[in-house]
Amino acid sequence: MIEPDAGKPRIRTRAPSRKRAPGRPAGKRRDADAGLRSQLLDAAVACFVRKGIAATTLREIAREAHVTPALLNYYFGDKAQLQAALVEERLMPVLALLREPLQQAGDDVAANIAGFVAGVGRIAIAHPWLPPLWVREVLCEGGALRNVLLERVGPAIPQLLAQRFAAAQARGEINQDLDPRLLMVSLVGLTLFPVAGAPIWRKLFEADDLDFETLRRHTLALLDRGVGIG
Numbered sequence: 001m002i003e004p005d006a007g008k009p010r011i012r013t014r015a016p017s018r019k020r021a022p023g024r025p026a027g028k029r030r031d032a033d034a035g036l037r038s039q040l041l042d043a044a045v046a047c048f049v050r051k052g053i054a055a056t057t058l059r060e061i062a063r064e065a066h067v068t069p070a071l072l073n074y075y076f077g078d079k080a081q082l083q084a085a086l087v088e089e090r091l092m093p094v095l096a097l098l099r100e101p102l103q104q105a106g107d108d109v110a111a112n113i114a115g116f117v118a119g120v121g122r123i124a125i126a127h128p129w130l131p132p133l134w135v136r137e138v139l140c141e142g143g144a145l146r147n148v149l150l151e152r153v154g155p156a157i158p159q160l161l162a163q164r165f166a167a168a169q170a171r172g173e174i175n176q177d178l179d180p181r182l183l184m185v186s187l188v189g190l191t192l193f194p195v196a197g198a199p200i201w202r203k204l205f206e207a208d209d210l211d212f213e214t215l216r217r218h219t220l221a222l223l224d225r226g227v228g229i230g
Contacts (some may be wrong), residue, residue: 002123017119037075040065044082045129052136053083053144087148094127099156109168112161113187117219120191121212131196158184190219 043065047056058079062069076082101115124131137145165180174183194201194215202208 004099004180026030028107033075035069036067040067040072040075041086042208044088045133048049048086049129049136054142058082061132063092083144083195087145091130091145092146095153097123102157102160107164107167109165109173114224115185116157116161117216120135122194123196124192125212131192133194135196142191161187186223190222191215 040061044056044061047061047064053062058072059069061082062072065072072082076085098116098119101119102112105111105115133145137143138149162181162184165174165178165183168174169176169178169180195212202210
């Protein structure tokens with residue numbers, strides 16, 4: 001008895017190929033998303049420096065970035081989440097760069113001071129938004145970033161340096177009349193404030209030729225040798 005399909009060639013069928021989903025491949029989409037997210041954070045920083053965090057609206061940030069408020073909401077949700085992203089993705093990574101030379105300096109007082117002064121300069125040049133944002137949102141009463149200094153930055157940098165200065169003073173390496181805590185405050189006053197106020201004093205003294213390298217040398221000479229009176 002002959003089977004009905006005997007002698008007929010068998011036809012192999014291929015599984016249907018999967019069509020690629022429309023749009024860019026996932027990796028490129030991720031890169032594009034990261035790029036847009038960074039662009040939105042840059043726009044937020046620009047607005048915060050210009051107007052302050054509390055006074056800036058999400059709509060103003062969207063306008064700065066040339067996007068819709070809905071897109072800003074898609075990436076960050078509300079303003080509190082945007083501010084948190086600013087701290088984690090902009091502020092803390094930048095301040096971490098300031099701690100690196102201090103870790104290398106160890107107990108060497110001169111190296112700690114030089115590392116801090118040079119570190120502030122490098123940060124200010126690479127991230128010019130930091131000094132004015134710091135003055136507005138940390139030093140001014142009601143600043144939105146003050147707790148970041150007190151809870152996260154303080155133990156990592158100011159308290160660390162004050163402890164090292166106190167230990168050096170106990171070893172007789174620095175002036176006994178100094179307060180190690182105020183020495184840290186003086187360092188900030190001699191570095192961060194002049195950079196933040198640069199537009200004012202450069203105009204006041206017609207001092208466009210004074211760059212941070214000049215400020216660095218001046219600061220270290222002042223700390224090392226003083227004014228030279230007496």
